[in-house]
Amino acid sequence: MSSYLPRALVFALLTAVLAFPLGYFGQPWMGWALFYLGLGLQLAYHYRNFARLERWSRRPMLDASLEGDGEWDSVFRRLYSHEKELLAKIEQRERDIARLIAAVHVMNDGVVLLDGFFQIQFCNKTAERQLGLNATTDRGAPISNIVRQPEFIDYIDSRDFTRPLILRLERYFERVLSLYVITYAEDSWLLQVKDVTQTDKLDRMRRDFVANVSHELRTPLTVLAGFLETLQEIDFDADERQRYLGMMAEQSKRMQSIVQDLLTLSSIESAPPPENDPVDMASLVDKLRRDAEALCAGRHTIAVVSEGQGDLCGCEPELVSAFGNLVANAVRYTPDGGTVTISWKVSAEGAEFAVSDTGIGIDAKHIPRLTERFYRVDRGRSRDAGGTGLGLAIVKHSLNRHQATLEITSKLGEGSRFAAHFPSSRVVLTA
Ligand code: ADP
DSSP states (O other): SSSSSHHHHHHHHHHHHHHHHHHHSHHHHHHHHHHHHHHHHHHHHHHHHHHHHHHHHSOOOTTTTTSSSSSHHHHHHHHHHHHHHHHHHHHHHHHHHHHHHHHHHHSEEEEEEETHHHHHOOOOOOHHHHTOOTTTTTSSSSSHSSHHHHHHHHHHHOOOOOOOEEEEEEEEEEEEEEEEEEETTTTEEEEEEOOOHHHHHHHHHHHHOOOOOHHHHHHHHHHHHHHHHHHSOOOOHHHHHHHHHHHHHHHHHHHHHHHHHHHHHHHHHHHOOOOOOOEEEHHHHHHHHHHHHHHHTTTSSSEEEEEEEEEEOOOOOHHHHHHHHHHHHHHSSSSTTTTEEEEEETTEEEEEEEEEESOOOOOOGGGGGGSSTTOOOSSSHHHHOOOOOOHHHHHHHHHHHTTTTTEEEETTTEEEEEEEEEEEGGEEOOO
C-alpha cells in the first residue's frame, strides 16, 4: 500500500494537535485558523504538483521538465520512466515495421494486401510494376477495377483459389505471371505475384526441343522400318538387297549423327567453364585443312591464311568441334570447284578464326536464326549434305563459353563467311 495516505493523516493530526491548545488556551479562531492553514498548505502543495503534471501531460516530453516535490517526485519519476520505455518500444516497433515494409518492397515477388471486398490496402513496388498498380492512388480501389484481364476478374469472382492463376500480359513484351491468393487473417487476403516468364520460356523451349528431336529421329526411323518390312516381305536379288541395305545404313548413320550432335550439345551445356589450356592454333588449323581436304575429296580448293602469332586459351575439344563444324558446313554448302578459306588472325585487340566459302550463300532473313537448334534454310539440302541442324548451335555454345562472338556475313549465290572473334584475354601471343 502507498505510504502517502498515512502520511497525509499524520500531517492533518499534527496540525490538529498544534491548533487545539492554541484554540483552547487562546482564542478558538486562532486554533481553527492554524488548523485550516495546515490543511491549506497541504492543498497548495498538491495543487502545485498537480498543475505541473497537468502541464506536462499536454505535451509529454522526455526531458527533466517533470520534477515534483516530496512523494510527487517519485510518482513523476515512475511516470517519466514508463513514458520513456513506452516511447522506446514505439520507436523500435516503427523501425521494425519500416524494415519489414522495405523488405517487402525489394522482394522479387509482387505482394498485394486486400480486404474482404478485394480492395487494395497495400502493394509493394514489384506488384506496382507487374500489375500496373499505384500504391497511393489505387488504395481502397477493388483490384479487379485495376487489373482488367477477364481471366483475372473471373478468378477473383470465383473465390476458388485452390490453384494459382497463370496470367499472360502483353503490355510491352509478353510477361507470364503466376498469381496466388491466400487468406492470412479474417477478411484479409494476400495476392502473391510471381514472374514466371523465364520458366515459361524455358518450358516452351524444352517442349519444342523434345518435339524437334522426336521429329528428326522419327523420319529416318520410319524409313528404316519401311525398308526392313520390305526386305522381310519381298525376296530381292543380291544387288537389290545390297541397294536397300545401303539406304538403311544411310538412315542409321543419319540417326547416329543426330544423337552424336545432341550428346555434344548437352555435354557442352552441362560442362563446367572451359579450362584455360593453351591450344596450338597452327597445328589445329593444319588439322582442319586436312579434314576439309578429306571431306571434299578434291572437289574444292582449300586455302589457309594466317596473320600474327598467337594461340588460344580454352578447351581444345570444344574449339575443335566448333571450328570443325564451320569448316564442314563451308565444304557442304559450296558446289564443286569452289574455294574454302580458313583464316586465323591475331592482333592486340584479340583474335579471329574465320571460314569463308564461295558457296550457295544465305538469304539475310535467315541469318539471325541460323544458330537455333534444328534451324535449316533448306531442310532437304541439309539432309542430303548429311547435316543435323545442330552444327551452328554447337558452334555458338562453344564460342559463348570462350567469351567469343560469332559474326555471319553472307550473300545469296556468292558465298558466306563465319568469323569467331575472341577477346584478348583468350589469346596468348607467341614469338
Ligand atoms: P546443318 O547440320 O543443317 O548444316 P547447321 O546448324 O550447321 O546445320 O547450319 C544451319 C543452316 O545454316 C544449314 O542448314 C544451312 O542452311 C545454313 N548454313 C550453314 N553454314 C552454311 C554455309 N557455309 N553456307 C550456306 N549455308 C550455310
